[in-house]
Amino acid sequence: KQEVTQIPAALSVPEGENLVLNCSFTDSAIYNLQWFRQDPGKGLTSLLLIQSSQREQTSGRLNASLDKSSGRSTLYIAASQPGDSATYLCAVNQAGTALIFGKGTTLSVSS
Amino acid sequence: EPEVTQTPSHQVTQMGQEVILRCVPISNHLYFYWYRQILGQKVEFLVSFYNNEISEKSEIFDDQFSVERPDGSNFTLKIRSTKLEDSAMYFCASLGGREWVQETQYFGPGTRLLVL
Numbered sequence: 001k002q003e004v005t006q007i008p009a010a011l012s013v014p015e016g017e018n019l020v021l022n023c024s025f026t027d028s029a030i031y032n033l034q035w036f037r038q039d040p041g042k043g044l045t046s047l048l049l050i051q052s053s054q055r056e057q058t059s060g061r062l063n064a065s066l067d068k069s070s071g072r073s074t075l076y077i078a079a080s081q082p083g084d085s086a087t088y089l090c091a092v093n094q095a096g097t098a099l100i101f102g103k104g105t106t107l108s109v110s111s
Numbered sequence: 112e113p114e115v116t117q118t119p120s121h122q123v124t125q126m127g128q129e130v131i132l133r134c135v136p137i138s139n140h141l142y143f144y145w146y147r148q149i150l151g152q153k154v155e156f157l158v159s160f161y162n163n164e165i166s167e168k169s170e171i172f173d174d175q176f177s178v179e180r181p182d183g184s185n186f187t188l189k190i191r192s193t194k195l196e197d198s199a200m201y202f203c204a205s206l207g208g209r210e211w212v213q214e215t216q217y218f219g220p221g222t223r224l225l226v227l
Contacts, residue, residue: 031212041223043115043202044154046215089154096167097142097211101154 002027002094004102012108013080021075021105023090028068031093035064035075038087038104047088048075080109113137115219117203123225124193132188132222134203141208142166143186144216145178147199154202160186161208193226200224 003026036044048057048064056065063076091099116135145157158168204216
């Protein structure tokens, strides 16, 4: 059964720092991996999607990498801002279209 | 930008009562989903719906749950006899579906259900 784990569970950084969030999954047979952002009490907003054949995707200050063989993905956030404070969720598409989520990393960026 | 909408935003009910959560997915999307998130826990998949029938469901989606697309726009989740452990945030999502491997799901803002 696929398990998705995210480390760390929480992270606090000062504004301007570059940071890395980690995601690992137990079964490498995935179609894609997605990163979402969740603000308190809100829905999920898609950030990046990496297909299984891809190694990385970039959007603005965000860069996500995928190493399918080792079951790992990282989300790199450059020059963090207070507005980046949120919970970041990693999810994989394994069988069908349903997503399997990790528990998330809660990021706090202080000004 | 098109968005998924959900109603109500909050619902409080008594144990054993039936509740219906409503969603309007993005028009022309082909796949619809319900997920739930118990406070402090992971987002969990419940069910997906495609071509007017359930395409996948998790072990959580037992006989007390049902889904329906009663018309061309709404997508509903019914819980027949609510239990305390059904208290959670319920998210609806939709997916275009024509090239689903490279498409993301769009999530609604959620309905917070509290069972007393």
